Amino acid sequence: MACNRKGSGLARMKAITVALAVSVAVAGPVLAQDNPASAPEQPAVGAVALLHVQARVVAIDPATNSVTLRGPQGGEETFDVNREAADVSKLHVGDVVSIAYKKAVLVGVDKLAPSGIRQRIDTEVTQPAANGVVASARRVEIVATVRKIDRKKRTITLRGPSRTETLDVAPDVPLEKIKVGDSVRAVFISAIAAQVSRNGEDVK
Numbered sequence: 001m002a003c004n005r006k007g008s009g010l011a012r013m014k015a016i017t018v019a020l021a022v023s024v025a026v027a028g029p030v031l032a033q034d035n036p037a038s039a040p041e042q043p044a045v046g047a048v049a050l051l052h053v054q055a056r057v058v059a060i061d062p063a064t065n066s067v068t069l070r071g072p073q074g075g076e077e078t079f080d081v082n083r084e085a086a087d088v089s090k091l092h093v094g095d096v097v098s099i100a101y102k103k104a105v106l107v108g109v110d111k112l113a114p115s116g117i118r119q120r121i122d123t124e125v126t127q128p129a130a131n132g133v134v135a136s137a138r139r140v141e142i143v144a145t146v147r148k149i150d151r152k153k154r155t156i157t158l159r160g161p162s163r164t165e166t167l168d169v170a171p172d173v174p175l176e177k178i179k180v181g182d183s184v185r186a187v188f189i190s191a192i193a194a195q196v197s198r199n200g201e202d203v204k
Helices: 009-015 018-022 030-036
Strands: 051-061 065-069 074-081 096-102 104-109 117-128 137-148 155-159 162-169 185-191 191-198
Touching: 065 096
Parallel strands: 074 191, 104 162
Antiparallel strands: 051 065, 051 096, 065 074, 096 191, 104 185, 117 137, 137 155, 137 185, 155 162
16 A cells, blocks of 8 residues: 555644644535525635525435435535534434534545545544634545546545545645546545524524
């Protein structure tokens, strides 16, 4: 396996806090791009601007309080939801919801041998709350295939074991040696929803 742990992006993960990862300036999200009528970005909560979008619920995971949403053009994204902000068990597949969220951020990446088997490891990490908005997030480690890289916007699209995800890339994560088609081991902080509403009412 061609992954060099020492001095690699994953080794540097130990020095990167979640607060730094989620405070990266975000580009337009997949779901927002699918929905031209979505609301513009709102003022920052703490130091981080939240994105707002409307989309349809396609999957719900009460155990992790996460929800998968699909935009009008078919783009899907899964969001961890702050339990103090909303209870996703009260949602139903097919509901159209409005959410305020921070997009997933890539914080480490290493190139692997082409034979790397796609896998995913999820762990909970704690983030200091900003005005009570977000208190926790999910650190995800995956072996995936690079499908697309936008070096100008600093986004990367990875095909993982269960789905394809587009991530923003943290400023200190190098992409120079990564190309489309590579197998990589990547670490990212999942998308986090700070507010979920349905029919104009918060889902509590």
